[in-house]
Amino acid sequence: MSRLRKLRWLALTVASCAVGVAVWQGMIWYDHARDQRRITAALAHQEVAITPDTGLRVLFARGYGQARLQRYREASAAYRAVWNRTYGADGSDPDGLAARSRYNLGNLYARRSVAAAESYDIDSARTMAELAKQAYRDALRAAPDYWPAKHNFEAAQRLVRDLPTHDGEASTDPEAKPDVWSQMPGFPRGLP
Template identity: 35%
Template sequence: MPNLYGAWTRTRPRLLLALPPLLLAGAIVCAGLSWRTESANREIAALEAGRDRPVAADAPAPILLARVLQLARRDATEEMEPLVAALESRDAPALLARARYALGNARLRRALNLIERGQLDPAGPLIVLARQEYRRALQARPEFWDAKFNLDVASRLIRDFPEIDRQVGDELKAEPKKIWTDIPGQPRGAP
């Protein structure tokens, strides 16, 4: 016991001298992290308010997601793709799933606009790309119900418009297999 008390009396002054610089360093680090978080929150709020701000690919993941969502509202899919790719390298599967879902929605909206105007040929590839994005969103976050639902909708669009799969020719050669939907658990044939 006397050795422990003697060691404490020898090291206590050194610890008391080292404690203020350590506390100061910790306070500086906490202030820097707080400033960085506040700056990121301001950037996200500006993007959500609709202000167009460029975001670098090395920005924090929440800022990348905010920019992707802003671009999705404008259907700027070409600008979204590099940001979504940058999110893949981060360890944020929930944010990546939301970004892929937004990219799929933007492509599906564009495809639905084309379908409403009767332009089925250019709508097909967009639907296929939207389905791929929904699948990738589900790979990142398997319980993402909205992505499951939209994947189902996009898959049914391809089955409902079999001429999208047409390769050559002006006439649609409808096969009975391609007209009926494939609902699991439902018998094939007439409804």
């Protein structure tokens, strides 16, 4: 083979690789642009078609948008879908959406708990506070250093403890008022 012929083959190979990479990058760009349009629509409170291959960020944005409209059932369904597809499935969560989805779900439950307590529906308030605590625990399991979840978990524990019982008084059960140090995750028990 002549030197010119080898250069032509090399140029053809490089050109075909470049075209392949360009097509691949174009597909990635198109997917990101499509997801960005869906995220914008979800945050603008427009209906977004949810399919099994919908991106996690789109689901998260849908949950956030529905929560802002106080559509708790739809928001919790979107957050649960994010959790199931990240932490619940194979544990891969490159964007950290598993912990954030559980944190937001816990916030939904905490808001509903406070609203129920203000309307004197103590049973619902306790149930929602317990669900909030579980969601915060899940967030901490997915991301142990997630400080907002630690803070809200502690607040949810205090909320449950301070809710009145059916007698109209705050709970006086010794198990309901343990030492403060035992309630603070990540802090040692006893003296410093």
